Amino acid sequence: MSFIKNLIFPVKTTDPVATNSDCTNSSNAAPEPIVEGLFTPKTLYKFNGHDDEKIFISVKGTVFDCSAGRQFYGPSGPYSNFAGHDASRGLALNSFDMADVRDWDQPIDDLKDLKPEESEALDGWEEHFKKKYPVVGKLVPEEGSK
Amino acid sequence: MSFICSIFSVLLHYVVLPFVALYILLIIYHEYLSSQRDIQDLALLNQSNIAATRKSNETAIYRNNQTPHGLPLVTGLAVRDGFKLRDGNLRDWWSVLIAQEKKKESPESDRVIVEDSKTGTMLLSMSQIQTLSSQLSSYFKGKEYTVIGSVLPLFSYHSLLLSLACFSTNGLTYHHFIDFPRTQPEEVDVMVCYKSQLTFVQRLKYKLIIVIDSESTSSGIVSWDQIISEPTPTAFEHTHDPKETLSYPFRQTTSLNATHSYTHQNFVSSCASMVKSLPMAHELTSNDTIMITQGNDLTQWGKFMAALIVGGKVILGDSDDKEVIDSWIEKYQPSIISVNEKYVTNTVNSYDQEESKKSGVAASFNSLILSRAIHMFSEGIFTSSAQQSSLFNSLRLTYITHHIATNDPASNLTSSDLTKYRAITSSRAIQTTSLPPSTGGLLSHIFQTNYYDYRILSTDKLRNLGTVTLTLELKLRAVPGLDIEQDKAGEVCIRGFVVGTPYGEKALGVARKDGEEVGGEGWCPLRGVRGRFGIDGCFYEG
Incomplete structure (x- = not known):
């Protein structure tokens, strides 16, 4: 009787914690x-407010979560070029201008050519970001790149 | 040649065509099941909103899908104040209830029913509650008492009135003790007790003792009836004061002697979370009657407040006995019940025992109907075809309260048991998971399962506790023996708007230090509460 019931009315089971489950391998699985x-x-680069809703900006090697300033750094905002990038040179x-913001496939800007007053302005911006936005990490070069 | 043709014809008619017909029928059946599902598999596999980043040795922050990252958690009642929305407080909630009552042509005499073991069944209309609680609060205010204590069950008749008196009056705090205090509690002016408890209460010093079931009075002791017989004070008036939201109208000392204070915001966010957590077309309405059977459980406040604010009725009792709860269901025909796991386990066991006694065609038929219902549930389709008793005719939803990290054998409720319970009661079931009452500290449950999640797990070793509630966010931190990187397994840390404040400088200092261990910023580790996140964003215990 039990066999017939199982044949007619099979019970579908799931294991959402199994590492080899269908859901783990699914293309819909969250990154x-x-x-x-x-x-x-x-x-x-991913954290540009568009590909990911969070907005991260790097200033002098420190990465800040600027999601709270979406009106400035988010898509269509006046400083949207900085979102997901190292904004150090632009701020200094x-x-x-996009020309002053290095793209994700370029090496990290060492900022050695900045003039003293530009470095001073950048330090001011760094202080401003530290006061206003939480730090979420450091910007490091891609493995293997110089 | 004709012989081969005839064989081919026989094969075509008796093998191929039936096989093709069966295959087509299976495809149609599969499509039919898909169209009948309450929720698609994809939605069940993405039940949490997960932050894009995480700290090392921690998981990312998990939130309920209804309060995703970037949007605020549920913080209150969203009371319109000009162009702004504010969180509101318990006095706003109280104002809404009174305004609702005034609009009704014939107010119900049984908005709140209390099944109290001492006083029997008490039917209360909102105006009665308002009058009684006003009498209590004006008495306390008149005598300048500010903290009122009691050891009564939290949702007993007298305790409820004391709570509501303190909730509706600025400057009063209700201090609820689960067990008798052994040392002099700080700041408690008044202690309310039964006559049988008087000897214990008199061992400590209070400005006033109120005895419920005695009419005699003496120095420092008055009877409950004496206070209630005072003239009715003026009608309730409420003007909003932003400072009220963060004041403490309620405090509780647990059996482990841990005391927590709760703000107005804790209460209103718990209430709002309860209202908003049900899906569209299944929301709480004024037609709902909620029966709460855990009369001493702090986390039930949200359900009580939510039911009243939408215009529904509430039945309060304190029992985990199946027969008692069934008799209340029969008497009041609630649409929603809140029970503990023991009731669910007993209901399923009782059904199995009844069925095992039956024999013949009727028993086989019942068994087949139940198997079909379980099959439908496992496919994500709700069905009431296997409901066995008319007792559950009005029941649409059961909240099952589970206390995390307890070794109670009744808490071994499996996903198969839950499905069987859904089938035989024809009710949806939401499991809510909270801290044990002896721990306290939270005015709401931590996790709750999805309304439409009927999945049956392939193992009984794990238990799906669902996702975090709308007022909290959650992360796991690494602990020895659990792999945070691969398994997303660790110890639970929470932050949000239903977390109580430890009472006293020492306890507050310890809590602050604990919080700093897990990153500060309001995070609070729940020691011993361990588990893992599944790929579906749900938290699994076990």
């Missing part, structure tokens, strides 16, 4: 969260 602490220009030069 693994990034460990806060170390970002490369490539992993930082007081320029929002």
Whole structure:
């Protein structure tokens, strides 16, 4: 009787914690969260407010979570070019031009060519970010890159 | 040649065509099941909103899908104040109840029913509750008492009135003790007790002792009836004061002597979370009657408040006995019940015993109907075809209270048991998981399962506790023996708007230190509460 019941009315079971379950392998599975602490220009780029709702910006190697300033740094915001990027040179030069923001596939800007007054302006911006936004990590070069 | 043709014809008619017909029928049946599902598998596999980043040795922060990252958690009643919305407080909640009552042409005489073992069944209308609680609060205010204590069961008749008197009056705090205090409690001016408890109460010093079931009075002792017989004070008036939201109208000391204070915001966010947690078309309405059977469980406040604010009725009792609860269900025909796991286990066992006594065609038929219902549930389809008793005709939802990290044998409720319970009662079931009452500290449950989640797990070793409630966010931290990186397993840390404040500088200092261990910023580790997150965003115990 039990066999017939199981044949006619099979009971579907699931194991959502099994590492080899269908759901784990599914393309719909959520991406693994990034460990806060170390970002490369490539992993930082994702947090531009568009690909991911969070907005992370790097200033002098420190990565800040600027999601609270979405009206400034989010898509369509006046400083949206900084979102998901190292904004150090742009802030130092007081320029929002994309030419002053390095793309994710370029090496990290060493900022050695900044003038003293530009470095001073950048320090001011760094202080401002520290006061206003939480720190979520450091910007490090891509493994293998110089 | 004709012989081969005839064989081919026979094969076509008796093998291939039936096989193709069966295959088509299976496809149609599969499509039919898919169209009947309450929720799609994809939704069940994404039940939490998970932060994009995490700290090392921790999981990412998990939230309920209804309060995703980037949006605020549920913080209160969203009371309109000009162009702004504010969280509100217990006096706002009280104002809504009174305003609702005034609008009714014939107010119900039984908005709140208390099944009290001492006083019997008490039927209360909102105006009665308002009058009685006003009499209590004006007496306490008149005598300048500010903290009122009691050891009565939390949702007993007298304790309920004391709570509501303190909730509706600025400057009063109700201090509830689960066990008798052994040392002099700080700041408690008044202690309310039964005559039989008087000897214990008199061992400590209070400004006033109120005895419920005695009319005699002496120095420092008055009877309950004496206070209630005072003239009725003026009607309730409420003007909003932002400072009230963070004041403490309630305090509780657990059996482990841990004391926590709870703000107005703790209460209103718990209430709002309860109202908002049910899916569309199944929300709480004024037609709902909620029966709460855990009369001493702090986390039931949210259900009590939510039922009243939507205009529904509440039945309060304190029992885990199946026969008692069944008799209340028969008497009041509630649409929603809140019970502990023991009731569910006993209901399923009782059904199995009854069925095992039966024999013949009727027993086989019942067994087949139940198997079909379980099959439908496992496919995500709710069915009431296997309901066995008319007792559950009005029941639409059961909240099952589970206390985490307890070794109670009744808490071994498996997903198969739950499915069977759904089938035989024809009721949806939401499991709510909270801290044990002896721990305290939270005014709401931590986890709750999805309304539509009928999945049956392939192992009974794990238990699906669901996702975090709408007022909390949660992360796990690494502990020895559990793998945080691969398994997402660790110890639970929470933060949110239903977390109570430890009472006293020493306890507060310990809590602060504990919080700093897990990153500060309001995080609170729940020691010993361990488990893992599944790929579906649900938390699993075991």
